[in-house]
Amino acid sequence: MNNQAGDFFEDLPLILAGPLLQHTEAKSVTVLVALQQSCQVELKVYATTNQGEGLGNCLLEGRRFSVALGKYLHVVAITAVSPVGDSLTNDGIYAYDLQFTCADQTLLTLEQALCSNRFPRVSISYFEHQKPTFVLPPDRLEDLHIIHASCRKPHGSGIDALPILDSLIASTVKEPRRRPHQLFLTGDQIYGDDVAAPFLWVASNLGDVLLGWEEQLPVGQGYCTPKELAPGERAQVATEEAGFTAGLHNKSAKVSSHLLSLGEYYAAYLLAWSPVCWPDAFPPGKWVSCDRQALKTWDQAVADLRQLMYTLGMVRRALANIPMYTIFDDHDVSDDWNLNQAWCLQVYSSPLGRRTVQNALLAYSVFQAWGNTPEQFAVVGQSGKKLLAAAESWSISAGTDVAAQEAIANYLGIPNCNPNTGIPNFVLEDGVFILERHPEALTWHYIIRSNCHEVIVLDTRTWRGYPADKKPIAPPMLLCPRAMREQLLQSLQKTADNQNFTTFVIAPTNVFGLQVIDWIHHWHLKHGKVFSTDVGDAWNVNFEALAKLLTTLCEQRKQVVILSGDIHYSCATRFSYGAIPQSSKQSVLVQLTASALKNEETLTRLIHTRLKQWLLPEKIRRWLGWNHPPKMLEVSAKNLQRRQALTNPEWHCVLEWIQRQPTQKFPSPVDMSTFVLLRNRTSYRSSWLQRFKFWQFPWFQDGREVVGLNNLASVHFELSTTSNCYQVIQDSYWFSLPLSTEIVYSRFATNLQPNQYLLDEFLIVGSK
Known part of the structure; x- marks a missing residue:
């Protein structure tokens, strides 16, 4: 090319x-x-x-x-x-x-x-x-x-759910009050790791052509161009040279085609959002490998990529007709990005690791952050404006301008390394280590406001607090104390007197998830296997940080809607909070999760069904909390009566899962031939899932806890005529099984007020 x-x-x-x-x-x-x-x-x-x-x-x-x-x-x-x-x-x-x-x-x-x-x-x-x-x-x-939605892996299984947005806009395009008003993509818009070999083949070639020069990537004692690091053959360099952790624990396939160069990250965005730069044909698998399994993997990835390409025209039209706001999560750079202090020490100490993170963040800045906060990139003297100038100089020099490279790193907030030790610099603040950053580094978090709502978009990746008194693999605070004040508390205080606002908070990683996942995370943490299941990305692994987040939100607002993604299933939970002793100080947090756009897996397909609720149903969970220092302790139903033995708890809370209602059809007719590539229509029908007859029954598919297939969520509100309070509703749209013949949706609905019965029950039982 x-x-x-x-x-x-x-x-x-x-x-x-x-x-x-x-x-x-x-x-x-x-x-x-x-x-x-x-x-x-x-x-x-x-x-x-x-x-x-x-x-x-x-x-x-x-x-x-x-x-x-x-x-x-x-x-x-x-x-x-x-x-x-x-x-x-x-x-x-x-x-x-x-x-x-x-x-x-x-x-x-x-x-x-x-x-x-x-x-x-x-x-x-x-x-x-x-x-x-x-x-x-x-x-x-x-x-x-x-x-809102998240997690769109190009070669992920199933049909891409993002094109459903095109149908939602088309069906309401002439109605300002019913038409979708804003789109929030809450993480993993692209995948830097877990890249299919055919995708890297396209991105690597396209990236070099876009730049007009080949980047010299620091590998070993010398340099390599992207083409010298072929698709399917990058596992060793990504793990041992760059220090990335996605390939650990026998998962080398996750990094065997890892994006590394700036051109590849640029190309990933063009390929994710537009059909223009995709090739007409991929090389046959036999040209790439003689291994039978590798051939099979290549051919399957090509089929999945072609399915993505088939609907990119609809994606492009939708994204041109609705304001889009985004925030990164780990895969926009690499799996486990800034997960814990150990990851930072390992990756930022490596020249190739630093360069890859810098390339990923520069591409994110151009294709996502610029549009999120255009004022940072518009005014002379602002960090974004300076970053663009440095990026231009870096490209003009074909990647040889050292001053431009250093400037890019500073504006992106890449930490400097200690010249004596070669490890990245941290700052000790409020009892935790935070990554050092240049004073002119870009701000990634931001706020969107209208006449009826505000959206606080959190950066939970670059402002983490790593415990100073624990091992480097210890779970961090996803927002260090300073970030908690600057991103959340101060933002909430600015509009505290405006009762007309409904507050949304974008938390890329879930605040609350399936309890079985909590158990798995704590087991892996106990055994030091933190990179296998992203231990530390969940809020509820670091209870100090979780307690601080919850009290900050609940003390500043009576109602908050949290939008999140990351976990490859869609769900809704309601968190009711009350002060102790009993008072009128009560709040409710409703968490609405939408994931994945294109990354359904065998496990998520199973929990999508009634099997999950039969075997491991989500139960009501209760906690007691303290403010100084922030702390919370889960209290089971069995020992609820013994809670008086705990010293002066200051608040209590209850978490309940909202059941999804029976599946409904898409409200307007949709031509499914525009969604499913002709050659895939038969393959979807004959997939291994269809070998089980019971899988075909809609009743079995209609689980009540989560939507585990590729999905896109629409959130709206209804005012109850009886209770005079709002009900928040999330409609999660997905493609029906077994034939993928129609778009359907599952509705999660709950009152936007605390569950008074459960809060009172907590206090009454605990006082006996």
Whole structure:
């Protein structure tokens, strides 16, 4: 591909990925595009008429030059604002348009920039005017519709659930109050580890072409280019040279095609969100390996990737028509990223480990963080603006500008290493170690607000607190004390007096999960096997941090909705909190989990059914808590009466799992041939699962605790006429088994108020 780069790109349109609608509010709209050549891009936002069908006056506009991240990769996030101070309203449908001025002064419209000989017809609109559209969040909570999801592995099993968003928008596109208002992707938008060999084959070749040069990766005492580290043959270098832990415990396949180079991480985003850069054909497996198992694995991965490619047009259209907000989790870099102090010591001490983390975070900054917080990348002197300049210099020098590389590391918050020991620097603060970072490092967490809700997006990866008095493998605080104050407490205090807000918190890793997983985590922790099951990524392994999180939320808000992902199943839990002695100080946390978009597994398919609730049903769990120091202790039903022996607990809480309602059909007709690749329609029907007749029964599939198949969640609220309180509802959309012939959804619904009966029962029984 390198020798024919010019010919390859001649066949492609100007726009390689996008447009992606990102940070959107009443006074500004940001759109990101990835281009194959340098351009000045102009963005205009229009009012519409006749329920979105006609274009009205231009209300917002902006222009910006693209940033040259490679010879054939130029990215820009343009923000449009009003020249006279106008604002968008939340009862209208708005459209936007882009115009491109190329280096030779050629002008291209959005339609022209989307099309080429290879892609003669591209539609990213739901209207005849062919402009993407969007709506703002409403004034009333009962009209708000939020989409969230996580964990989208390109070669993961099953049908990608993200294209369901396209159908959700299409079915409500003319209704501002019913149309989805915001999309939150809560982690693992791409996978740096657990990469299929065919995907790496594409990403490695594409990455070098995009950059126009081959990165010299520090390996051993010398350097290697990405092509010298072939797909399926990277396990040793990823584990022993880079120090990554995903391949430990006989899981070398997880890192055998690990992304390493900057070009590969850039390419992963283009391939995840756009069909443009995918090849027409993959090399046959027999060209890659003679091993029968490797051949089988290659062919299966190609089939799974082709299924992903088949629906990328729908993904692209959806992401152009809804504001998208994201936050990283570990796989956006590598499995176990910053899991504990041991991981940090091992990876950041390795030149290849440091370079890979830096490459992953730079790609994340460009394709995700820029759109989340465009102000960091817009103003001269801001860290994001400086990062883009350093990235441009790094690319112009073909990866030889040392000063640019050091600047990139500083702006990304990569810790420096001690020159004497070669290990990364930590700072001791509030009794925990935190990774040292440059004072100008980017801020990854952020807040989104509307007239009816606020969303606090947490960074639980780079502000961890590693216990100073325990072993390096000890579970960390996912938010160190300073981060807890800055990301959460101060944000909550700013709007404490505004009772019209409903508060959402994005926690990429779950606060509460299946109890059997808790048992497994604690067993592995006891035996020092923390990397096999991500021990330390769950909030409920470090009880001090969990207690601090819960009390911070519950003391500042009476109602909080937590959105999370990570665990490859969808579920809902309600956490009721009450002060001791009994008082009016009560709160409720409802956790809504949506995972995975494309990564269902045998285990998640099993817990999706009634088998899980028969064998290991989730029971009500109770805790007592203290504030100084933060601490909580689980109290079982058997010893509940003995809780008075515990010294002066200050609060108590109860966790209950919300049962999913019987499966319902998608509310509007959907052509399933647009979701399932023709060659896969028979294979899905004849999969090994179908050998068991009972598996085919919808009744058996209709488990009550989780959705374990690929899913996408929609969250909305209903105001109860009887209790005068809101009910929060999560509809988890998935593809029905056994034939994958339709989209269905499971509903989780619960009142957004504490379970008074369980709280009172806790106090009454405990006082006897």
